[in-house]
Amino acid sequence: MNIIVCVKQVLDPEIPPAKFKIDPEAKQVIPPPGVPPVISLFDERAVEAACRLKDKHGGTITVLSLGPGKAADVVKHAVAMGADEGYILQDAAFEDLDSFGIAYVLGKAIQKIGGYDLVLCGRQSADWGNSQVGSILAEILGIPVITLAGDIEAVDNKLKVKRILKDGYEVLEAPMPSLVTVSNEIGLPRLPAGVRIMLAARKQVPVWTAQDIGAEPAQLDRANAHTEVTGLSVPTRKTECEIVTGDTPGQAAENLASKLAELL
Amino acid sequence: MDNKGVLVCGEIAEGKLAPITIELLGAGRKLANELGEELSALLMGSQAGGLGKEAIAYGADKVYVAEDSLLDNYNSDAYTQVAANLCSKVLPSIMLLGHTDAGCDLAPRLNGRLGGGLAMDCLALSVDSAKLLISTRPVFGGNAHASMVSKSARPQMATIRPKVVPPAERDDSRKGEVIPVEGKIDPSALKVKVVDRIKEEVEGVKLEDAEVVVSGGRGIGSAQNFEMLRELAGVLGGAVGATRPACDEGWAPMTLQIGQTGKVVSPKLYIAVALSGAIQHVAGCLGSKYIVAINKDKEATIFSVAHFGIVADYKEVLPALTAKFKELLAA
Numbered sequence: 001m002n003i004i005v006c007v008k009q010v011l012d013p014e015i016p017p018a019k020f021k022i023d024p025e026a027k028q029v030i031p032p033p034g035v036p037p038v039i040s041l042f043d044e045r046a047v048e049a050a051c052r053l054k055d056k057h058g059g060t061i062t063v064l065s066l067g068p069g070k071a072a073d074v075v076k077h078a079v080a081m082g083a084d085e086g087y088i089l090q091d092a093a094f095e096d097l098d099s100f101g102i103a104y105v106l107g108k109a110i111q112k113i114g115g116y117d118l119v120l121c122g123r124q125s126a127d128w129g130n131s132q133v134g135s136i137l138a139e140i141l142g143i144p145v146i147t148l149a150g151d152i153e154a155v156d157n158k159l160k161v162k163r164i165l166k167d168g169y170e171v172l173e174a175p176m177p178s179l180v181t182v183s184n185e186i187g188l189p190r191l192p193a194g195v196r197i198m199l200a201a202r203k204q205v206p207v208w209t210a211q212d213i214g215a216e217p218a219q220l221d222r223a224n225a226h227t228e229v230t231g232l233s234v235p236t237r238k239t240e241c242e243i244v245t246g247d248t249p250g251q252a253a254e255n256l257a258s259k260l261a262e263l264l
Numbered sequence: 265m266d267n268k269g270v271l272v273c274g275e276i277a278e279g280k281l282a283p284i285t286i287e288l289l290g291a292g293r294k295l296a297n298e299l300g301e302e303l304s305a306l307l308m309g310s311q312a313g314g315l316g317k318e319a320i321a322y323g324a325d326k327v328y329v330a331e332d333s334l335l336d337n338y339n340s341d342a343y344t345q346v347a348a349n350l351c352s353k354v355l356p357s358i359m360l361l362g363h364t365d366a367g368c369d370l371a372p373r374l375n376g377r378l379g380g381g382l383a384m385d386c387l388a389l390s391v392d393s394a395k396l397l398i399s400t401r402p403v404f405g406g407n408a409h410a411s412m413v414s415k416s417a418r419p420q421m422a423t424i425r426p427k428v429v430p431p432a433e434r435d436d437s438r439k440g441e442v443i444p445v446e447g448k449i450d451p452s453a454l455k456v457k458v459v460d461r462i463k464e465e466v467e468g469v470k471l472e473d474a475e476v477v478v479s480g481g482r483g484i485g486s487a488q489n490f491e492m493l494r495e496l497a498g499v500l501g502g503a504v505g506a507t508r509p510a511c512d513e514g515w516a517p518m519t520l521q522i523g524q525t526g527k528v529v530s531p532k533l534y535i536a537v538a539l540s541g542a543i544q545h546v547a548g549c550l551g552s553k554y555i556v557a558i559n560k561d562k563e564a565t566i567f568s569v570a571h572f573g574i575v576a577d578y579k580e581v582l583p584a585l586t587a588k589f590k591e592l593l594a595a
Contacts, residue, residue, distance in 0.1 A: 013405050016565055017543055020407045029404060103376070123525070124384075128403050128410070131384045132372030139376030144455040145340070147369045150518070160459070165365045166527065167519065171460040178456075184508060184525065185518045224416075226381040230398070231411035237550075241557070241570045249576035250584035256556065256574055257588035263554060264532060 001059035003050045005120045007043040009067045009074045010127040027232040039074040042122025046182040048189040049152050051082035060084045072205045080192035080200035091209040093220040100226045103136035108213040119179040138179035146172050150185030267418040269302040270295050271356035276309050284362035290432035292360050293323035298391050308335040320440030322432040330445035338366040341454045348377045356419045358397050363423040371423045381414025382421040387428050406547035464519050469503045476502025477531045481539025487515040496586045507545045523548035538578045541566025
């Protein structure tokens, strides 16, 4: 089974809100110094899903990441987890693309790679979370799409996918190739073994430019963007927290219960 | 631009208009009035025709009904086909969907097919002086809010998060038109088969309906320790929730996940136990009337959004809290 996984490098979502700063003019987030970017949570789960399928059925995993020079780190992380090859898509023309632009670039790269049975994406990115690149990409590639997967199996040349619903799940069957977006319900990603980390560190991650993948300049022209961000703000939350105390934690709990009972 | 009007993609649940549909009609009516344009709705499923009048009472000028049993349950391929065909005939300027199981799948795919501009999980919508739709949505896990605009791509699409916009008011004297959607579904375009749909029943009070939610995070430490939270929730007639990390560890079922990508709850009382208060989690409980934080780390972010807090090991707090509530409620 040949699987292509699209991964994104993002600002570490675990940073405390106090460290979260924006530039409202540029409508951008200012990365806090000393905090390295990470692979987007759901994309890491997509790599995990790919590794599980490879463990069972063999084949290859190719990872694609559209982003700056540092994006090689997330590709190497995926290789450490079990991916075979990885490419960075990087070009001045790829900066600040909207979801359509990103899907277009990924689509061009996927067509260049070719020969795939399954394309995996995270359900949404941990930063802008536009939650649509996977579905647009499937439309561009002309293949079926299943979103919010909590489990993916390959049975008799078909994909059997558990799609997570608010109150349960549905089981869907799709032909190959298809595109599936992965949710965290798939389970925790594996910790790469030391040998694989060393292998990944030495891995060459080729960079593909717009010309390498045959991307048309008109498709990357910001003037043709489908959406643009016109404002970015940090919502203000002011809550005075009353710390309830007591001689012992148990006493504090009793005091808290009495206070709450009055309010409710 | 020839696109005009607002189109709401409604949902039907148990033979009735789903609550989100009435919220979408409320938001859509407001936008249509500001633009001086029509509000239409699309209803899909064999019962759609019977609900056309009701959608009109809730504000629609036109209701397109696609009556086909293939549309009774959400099917990505079938819904995309019907909605895309209708959009290419009606050419709406704005299209609204719910940020629901169906809408989260349909909206991005439809957008990919139509070439529109989509903002997902919107909290507020308005139109600017140039009559462009401004969609406000949380980004960076809820740390920031972004407003998004589509200058030229049509339709301008948005999914609206359930329970954030007021539902439309019903007026049975309203007049409108119910229009059957012509054309059959092309079965060869249905590539993905729905094999099974499983509803996972949760014991006790449903999380979304609970007036009290007791929620646990990574600090709980084990599935067994969640029993303490269940006891407290039981005494208060509430439900248990969990953070994504706690669900990922398998300590609580995934259906109890609260946060940006899980459930959004707004109970009267939210008791956050041994959870740090990552913004992605807090995004799912900020609508609670009172938030109580129990955490041994006094620096934990959860205290910055809580109304009351206890700084201690939850294991020393919960038994006493449960016992005291039991005593107070018995009195």
